[in-house]
Amino acid sequence: MRTxxxxxxxxxxxxxxxxxxxxxxxxxxxxxxxxxxxxxxxxFGIYSVPSGVYNGEIMGRNWYAEWIHMQGNWPNGIPxxxxxxxxxxxxxKSFNADEWIRMAKEAGMKYFLITAKHHDGFxxxxxKVSKYNVVDATPFKRxxxxxxxxxxxxxxxxxxxxxxxxxxxxxxxxxxxPGRPMNWVQNLKCHSQPRLSSxxxxxxxxxxxxxx
Numbered sequence: 646m647r648t649x650x651x652x653x654x655x656x657x658x659x660x661x662x663x664x665x666x667x668x669x670x671x672x673x674x675x676x677x678x679x680x681x682x683x684x685x686x687x688x689f690g691i692y693s694v695p696s697g698v699y700n701g702e703i704m705g706r707n708w709y710a711e712w713i714h715m716q717g718n719w720p721n722g723i724p725x726x727x728x729x730x731x732x733x734x735x736x737x738k739s740f741n742a743d744e745w746i747r748m749a750k751e752a753g754m755k756y757f758l759i760t761a762k763h764h765d766g767f768x769x770x771x772x773k774v775s776k777y778n779v780v781d782a783t784p785f786k787r788x789x790x791x792x793x794x795x796x797x798x799x800x801x802x803x804x805x806x807x808x809x810x811x812x813x814x815x816x817x818x819x820x821x822x823p824g825r826p827m828n829w830v831q832n833l834k835c836h837s838q839p840r841l842s843s844x845x846x847x848x849x850x851x852x853x854x855x856x857x
Contacts, residue, residue: 681755686807687745688760689789691731691767699723714765732767732782740785742792746800757797761790761806 688711695717697703697710704712705719717723749757762768770790771780780786790806797804 681803684754684756684758684803684805685749685752686758688763690760690763690765690769691728691735691783692763692765693737694731694734711760711763728765729777729782732777733784735779735783736785738785740787740789740792742789742796743799746793746796746802750800750802756803756805757793758805758807759790759793760809762808764809 690711692711692713695710695713697708697713699713699717704710704716706712706716709716713723714728715722717728746757759769761770766775766777767782768775768778770778770788772778776782779789794804796802
């Protein structure tokens with residue numbers, strides 16, 4: 646039986662956080678976060694399958710397992726075709742959204758955050774932007790974000806999603822052709838914006854943006 650490792654750190658606002666729909670100003674949101682202080686931030690994705698080890702060797706540069714796509718086989722990274730094979734092994738059958746949220750609440754945490762999409766481009770919800778997601782590309786075939794959203798709603802807990810500008814998926818168009826160099830604004834338009842729209846529709850949440 647394969648063990649899936651989950652990596653938790655205290656939350657620093659990185660790119661976006663999605664919370665239940667509220668009409669709050671930017672200052673109100675920051676005031677809320679400064680008051681909440683204590684929360685859980687989970688990295689979870691197909692990088693949990695190798696858990697920081699590729700071909701029997703611990704990845705290079707640092708030991709952040711979510712970066713193994715780029716840092717496994719250091720300094721070359723894991724080839725795209727090889728890395729995507731981890732999706733076929735991603736099947737966390739014991740995942741229980743209610744247990745995760747209940748554990749966070751019982752520990753006194755005020756919010757729960759998870760990597761909806763890390764730099765590898767793999768999405769933990771059935772986005773329409775790309776088939777490279779937990780429902781279409783893995784044997785698990787469950788909407789992890791949707792289940793967490795339901796658990797948070799039932800337990801009246803604040804839920805946040807972190808998405809990173811990275812690879813895979815995007816809108817069709819000349820400036821989104823594969824392999825074409827893009828600045829961060831083009832990357833946001835081609836990769837992150839379509840996915841965020843899909844996430845908002847799918848989870849019925851409103852995304853409040855934060856930057857560091």
